[in-house]
Amino acid sequence: MKTGSSHLTLDRWITTMVVLASVSVLVMIGCLRFGVQSIGFSDAGRILFRAISDWQAGVHAQGPAGAILLQVRLPRVVLGFLVGGGLAVVGVALQALLRNPLADPYILGISSGAALGAAVAILLGIGTTVLAISALPLFAFVGGLISLLVVYRIAATHGRFPVYILLLAGVILNSIFSALIMFIISIMGPNRSFGTMAWLMGTLTAPTFPAMAALAVYLITGGLVLLWQAKSLNLMALGEEAASSMGVEVHKVKKIVFFTSALLTGAVVSVSGMIGFVGMIIPHAVRMVIGADHRLLLPASALVGGTFLIAADTVARTVLAPGEIPVGVVTALAGGPFFIFLLMNRKSGLAE
């Protein structure tokens, strides 16, 4: 199904990554320009320049524009890049691990666990800040960890950690947790259930910079762990037995990829809610264009996923200005048709 690793040269790796990184940076700058309030490039440049030497001076520069650019837009763009990149990387890894083109970061049930944790936090009315991290992401992350352990426990009892058990456990857990979430929403007051629904629909509300730095380190570490397994993932695409005969410790690789993906998903969902389609469609789109070698596919998907989510979020926060729409709506509406277009034009990419 997927091409081997023989075509990838260092030159091609570097060229692709440089091109994608440049596009990412350009899109980021462009997205900083657009918002409810229009801030020209020259003003934005001036604010950023002042902020580099003195952050507070930057925030208070140019009326509200300084605070808008530095406290709202910049953190949001950074968070969007981290979340989009994280979702895409996990999507790539899980599609390879489960050998299932429909796999996405939400398939293992981790996200539902995280969402359940968030719903419980809102139900209990917990909103106080703990160590600069709001309790909501904390609850969500713990919820994700609990479902990770449940899925692992179910799959591990079958000895060889079979992927179909992983898939089934994830699907079942998803539906159980969804039922619990709906139950919680149905017993909440209308106001709180409104807030919970809004959270579930996916939203990029930037945390403070220290929290975001922690998130960035966490996600990049996870991404590197997956990249370290890239060669094994390439061989696993040929089937577990084939990979095993070529010296891959299949059992160990599966566990590493499962745990890393689950931990990444838990963190991403806890800060952004459920943003659909990025984790499923970006890996496919990137694979169709650059091939299936995970050594390139993983980092390239991270860049494309991050860039895509930033662009989608810019649409989400401007199209109904001064209101916003859930970013998940934009990712699905933009990503879905684009994916169909790729599918119609590059059938060979999938069939290979």
Added chain:
Amino acid sequence: MKKLGAILRVPQALRIFYLSPRAPKIAGACLTLLLIAGLLPVDSQAAETGTRTFVDDLDRKVTLTHAPHRIISLAPSITEILFAIGIGERVVGVTQYCDYPPEAQAKPKVGYTHPNLEAIVALEPDLVLAPRELLRVDILGKLEQLQIPTYVLDATTVASILSHIQTLGRLLGASAAADDVVHRMQRRIEEIKARTSRLPRPRVLYVLNSAPLITVGPGSFIHEAIEMAGGSNVAARARVAYPRLSMEEVLSEDPELILFPTGRAEGIAEGEEELWQRWTTLSAIKLKRLRRVPNDLLNRPGPRIVQGLEMLARAIHPEAFEDRSAP
């Protein structure tokens, strides 16, 4: 139990009635009756003994054969109106959120967003009063099928609350009390307006939810209340009633007062104000003007809305009420 059986038999009897060849004639007669009923001064004592027809906020015709005495309210605001116009003892069922006046808590509960149809039927109501928002179409259809008169109220403005109180007064034969309540409300609204209308209008942000930020926009009841109380809603440009407002808009509109609704059922979480301290450029943060307001008074389109208005006006213009202590 006997009565319950009677209720269940009625629809079938009517179906035969409608299928009979005399049906058109009878329908014609009914229509004439309806027209007469519509022309009659419906709040007179004479009319209350006969069959009367009202048109509710969904443009549905609701026919009452007598002044209802077993009433179910499907909204806290409606319950409050019924008690305010002095017919609380005729209420036989309420929602689990109906906590005012305290007597209302003793009434049997029938649910709120998901009312229990069996509980409603078992209470043998002769009138169900339902709010338009949150009323599910299937529940309404079922109530119609069961021939339980259901009157739907759609409260979108303060004016509509006043007219609802008068409508319910006429519906239930308590017009005098209803008019009295409405007049007292109007007097207080005029007084609040008189105290605040000439003052500068501070910019106000009303936080329904902090992450993501959800607030009130034009078309919502609280938006109108803020403007009536002498404030200026920063989300006035929003295009929906409960918008997810962009934080950019908040920073550029720069609210001078941020309001956090609190309440047993629908309030925001304790300590949510802390999340706002990071927006140091906002005037409201610099001036330390973050206020908690009990949301029952504002979320419920009932008689206590005037208390909510006064509370808002006091939060927005404390200087205008220095001569009067809080009610």
